[in-house]
Amino acid sequence: MNLGLEEILKALNGKVVVKGREDFKVVSTDTRKIEVGSLFIALKGNNFNGNLFIKEAVEKGATICIVDEIHFQSAEITDSTIIKVDNTTEALKDLAEFYRKKLKIKVVGVTGSTGKTSTKDLIAAALSTKYKVFKTKGNFNNEIGLPLMVFQLDETYDVAVLEMGMSDFNEIHNLSKIARPDIAVITNIGISHIENLKTRDNILKAKMEITDFLKEKSPLILSGNDDKLVTVENSNFNVIKVGLDNKDYCIDNIKFLENETQFNTIIDGEKVKFTIPLLGKHNVYNTLLALCVGRNLGVSVTEMQQGMANLEATSMRLDIMKKDKYTIINDCYNSSPASVKAAIEVQKNLSSKRKVAILGTMKELGLESKSAHFEVGKFAKDNDVDLLLLTGEFTEEARLGYGEKNAYIYTSVSELINDLDNKIKIGDSILVKASRSMKFEQIIESLDKK
CATH class of the missing domain: 3.40.1190.10 (Mur-like, catalytic domain)
Structure with a gap:
C-alpha cells in the first residue's frame, strides 16, 4: 500500500507513542489473521478489545499498530511503531477515506x-x-x-x-x-x-x-x-x-x-x-x-x-445444485419478502415432480413481520409450492398464508433436518431460504449427503 507514516498521522490526527518500523503491506483488524508486514488497527466492541493484543500482533509481524488504549509496556514492543488515536473505529474509516482519495x-x-x-x-x-x-x-x-x-x-x-x-x-x-x-x-x-x-x-x-x-x-x-x-x-x-x-x-x-x-x-x-x-x-x-x-x-x-459469460456469483445466493435424486436451490445468505418471492419464482420455472420450500425467519421487519410472513406463505401457495417446511419466528403466520395442508412447522433446524427423510421425495426441487444467522447451510449439507 502506498501510504507513509506522515500520511497516516495526518489522516488520523494520531500521535506516535512507540517509534519503530514504518513499512507495511496490508491492513488487518484481526490478530488471528495478521501477516508479516501488517498495519494492525485495534478495534473495540461489546465483547472484544483489540488493544489488549498489541504484544501478540507485534510478535506475529505487525509493523504498525493503531490503538486508542495503552495496555502494554514500551519495552515489550520491538521494532514496531505504535500510534495512539482517540477512536480506532473512526481511525479505520478515516484512513480508508484518505487512501481512497489517493x-x-x-x-x-x-x-x-x-x-x-x-x-x-x-x-x-x-x-x-x-x-x-x-x-x-x-x-x-x-x-x-x-x-x-x-x-x-x-x-x-x-x-x-x-x-x-x-x-x-x-x-x-x-x-x-x-x-x-x-x-x-x-x-x-x-x-x-x-x-x-x-x-x-x-x-x-x-x-x-x-x-x-x-x-x-x-x-x-x-x-x-x-x-x-x-x-x-x-x-x-x-x-x-x-x-x-x-x-x-x-x-x-x-x-x-x-x-x-x-x-x-x-x-x-x-x-x-x-x-x-x-x-x-x-x-x-x-x-x-x-x-x-x-x-x-x-x-x-x-x-x-x-x-x-465470465460471471462469478457469490456463493449461497440462488445456487442451483443438481443432484441424482433432486435439485437443491441454495439461497441461505439473506432473506426478505422480495428475495423469498424471487427465489420461489425461480423454483417455479425449474422442472421437477414437486416443489418444496424450506423457509426461515425474515429478520428486521418490525411491525411488518406478521403480515410479511403471511404474504410469503400465500405467495408460495399461489406459485405452485407443493410442500412448505418452516422453522424460526412467525412460522404460524406463514402457514396461515399458505394453508395448513402440506405446511409443517419445526421448533429448530435440527428437528427439521431429522424429518427430511419423511418429507423429501426423489424428483423434488428443494428451495432452502433464510437469513444467514439461521445457519440453514446445515440443511444444505444434510441434503447434499442424501
Whole structure:
C-alpha cells in the first residue's frame, strides 16, 4: 500500500507513542489473521478489545499498530511503531477515506434493499472484458467491512465495485464518504430494516445517502421497476432508470432455460440479446443496471456479452445444485419478502415432480413481520409450492398464508433436518431460504449427503 507514516498521522490526527518500523503491506483488524508486514488497527466492541493484543500482533509481524488504549509496556514492543488515536473505529474509516482519495480508479457504489450482491457481481462481469475489476468480497459492506475492501485496492485496478449495506440513517452516508463513488446504483426499496426506519419512504431517503459524495452530473442508476425509485428526480445527477418500457435498458422476450436466462434489451437505440447464467426476472433487472454501468464506463455491447459469460456469483445466493435424486436451490445468505418471492419464482420455472420450500425467519421487519410472513406463505401457495417446511419466528403466520395442508412447522433446524427423510421425495426441487444467522447451510449439507 502506498501510504507513509506522515500520511497516516495526518489522516488520523494520531500521535506516535512507540517509534519503530514504518513499512507495511496490508491492513488487518484481526490478530488471528495478521501477516508479516501488517498495519494492525485495534478495534473495540461489546465483547472484544483489540488493544489488549498489541504484544501478540507485534510478535506475529505487525509493523504498525493503531490503538486508542495503552495496555502494554514500551519495552515489550520491538521494532514496531505504535500510534495512539482517540477512536480506532473512526481511525479505520478515516484512513480508508484518505487512501481512497489517493487512488486514481473509478468506483461504482451499489446499494438497495435486496439484490446488492448479485448486482455487484453482474457489474463486475459486465466490466471484466475491458477493465481489471475489484469487487466487494462476501458481506464486507458495512462501516468495518467496506474500509477493509478499500485497503485491498491499488493502482493496478481500473474499477472497484463496492457494495454498501445499512440498517439505519447515516450509515450509507458514512460509506459513501469513504468510497467516494463515481457512479451510484440503487437496486430497489423494500422493507428490509423497516423495523428501524419505519417506512419505505425513510428507507428510500437512507439509500439516497449514496449520493451525498457523488459528484455533480455523475450517473445515478436506478431500477425503474421499483415504485419508489421511479419517482426519484434530481437535477444534480444524471438519473437513469432502467427497465422502463420502450426505452434504453428495457426488457423484452425473456426466456427462462434450465441453467440460464435469455432476454432482449435496447442499448443506444439498438435491440441486443443477452444470456446470463442466472435464473429469475429479478436478475434480469439487476443485469440491466450492470449494462447501464458498463456503457457509462465505455464498455461495448459485445464486451459486455462476453463478460456475462465470465460471471462469478457469490456463493449461497440462488445456487442451483443438481443432484441424482433432486435439485437443491441454495439461497441461505439473506432473506426478505422480495428475495423469498424471487427465489420461489425461480423454483417455479425449474422442472421437477414437486416443489418444496424450506423457509426461515425474515429478520428486521418490525411491525411488518406478521403480515410479511403471511404474504410469503400465500405467495408460495399461489406459485405452485407443493410442500412448505418452516422453522424460526412467525412460522404460524406463514402457514396461515399458505394453508395448513402440506405446511409443517419445526421448533429448530435440527428437528427439521431429522424429518427430511419423511418429507423429501426423489424428483423434488428443494428451495432452502433464510437469513444467514439461521445457519440453514446445515440443511444444505444434510441434503447434499442424501
